[in-house]
Amino acid sequence: MSPVAKLPSNSVLAEAGADCRRESQLFAETLDPVFRTTMATPERLDDFRASLATYFMGPALFFAAEMLGTTYRFARDPGRIARSGLDLIFVQVTLDGSDMRTVNGETMLVEAGDISLFDLSRPMQAETQHCRNLTLVLPRRLLFGKDAQTDALHGLLLKRSTSTARLIGSHLRALFADLTDITPDEAPAIVTATANLVSNLVAPQIAERSLPSPTVRGAVLMEIRRYIEQSLALPDLGPEHLCKVFGLSRASLYRLFEPIGGVTDHIRSRRLRAAFDMLVDERKRTVGEIAYACGFSDISAFSRAFRHQFGMSPREVREMGERGPLALGSAEKQAAASVHDWLRIVSAL
Template structure:
């Protein structure tokens, strides 16, 4: 079946809006919200906006005010979305479920639009907002449930994503639009980058040091579709090939005797990608070897598990476990790390 093409890309840039015009623009471009402000008089606002694929992004600079997604808004919506909110300058206060946090420049947060949330923006705040349909971001679900309304660090994959979106806004507002293929590639890239960022944040939290982690959760979900025997065979194959830098999704599809598209669909339903599954298996083995094989250097362990260089290994290990390989080795030296099957 041929893919349904993305709608034509759209972009706009507006300045000097009144508060009422601002409300109308956001309700039309993004989602209906409740708005309020304490100050009277002139309201300063400017924004750049673009749609690409099924997503929307905007760069906003506004005076102090409050927006809230209330239960009535969620109840009236036909589809769920995830919203990511980057603080570029100034400050904001965000809240969802039982979480509330102050965002300073460089930080970000995530929301599930099916749940109430609120944002109090400070004077002359500049933010970048990304709206993604939940159907296009399966891997964000659990992270959004746990992290909604928290202040998250704007580094690594999250910083790369916001840079790409800023470049998109600059180019599209200047009239340089992406074709359907370009929109799809950018959407997939941004979703994958933010999935990586969310997984890194979750892994850095204390509870995430449980070695079950992403691989175990994803394995259980995929196994419900594949069957336990086939999932064990897949895990055994991956673990036996971790030394090979060329281990890839196509080889996993061959082992399971399914198409590459079917493989991605199976993992997408589990909230993961084949690449992320392989990386997770590599990192869990690395953690075990760092604690149990003191005679091997960190670089030797990295190369033995298929990492191209030690710097990349250290970066992704820190994103997964919240500490460097050397810190992990010091903290867990001689410990028996239990790994799930």
């Protein structure tokens, strides 16, 4: 009888010992597509421990992390967002300890038992001295559907006193406890069921946060972003075009988009994201046709920008889509050793 297949996994552990510095660097490098990670030199090395276990579930990743014994800082800035190109949602339960998190200009305390959601297409910072957490990493479309408006989920915090937090938290704990027994064939259905549970439970909170902003600035930014999504095919879509359509000065437009990395970078990022999705979903269209449909007039420039954003060429993404990224059984995915590769695969779904 052949052994039961296990989920591909990766573990990193840094603690007191001769290799502490190298292991700490590996911990930070593993998280590099997501965060710039810095760790202060521990006052007492015996208390220091940083661990990260990653499980590849096909249409999702699962992280189990522990940070002890020093100050850890995690930053996701506009530059990292643009370079990584990850379109993912983190659903996280804090098991022990706490962290201070800055999202949308507001600082919040995340404590044991709390559930937090954050969007990797948006900036955030966090700092902790002692924290253990579990994180389910999901593609946006699996959690909320392709056309859902998800601006309001970034920074959503569900306190441990709420039934919603307790239900999601208990489910993530149970999932983690069973990860070593889940097979690659079982994983997609489990991920889908978990995504449905989370999306249904947080929908009321997201709807409440999605009410029109009381500020004109917030409402205008939301309207412009919607227009950009609907107009990616326009070759002249850019600051000048948007200023004419919305009657804004360049300075006003730049101020609106400054918190999310700038208007030009935002347009380019959304065009490349649309091209990525079309390469996976619309296999009858050529790479050139998709580039033009997303507003690029130069195929070579498109290919260079695409590789810079996603770390893969358009043709490599097309081939990945043809292999079917949800099929966990392929030898290539089973043999994947890089958490970075797994993040890209899940983001492409």
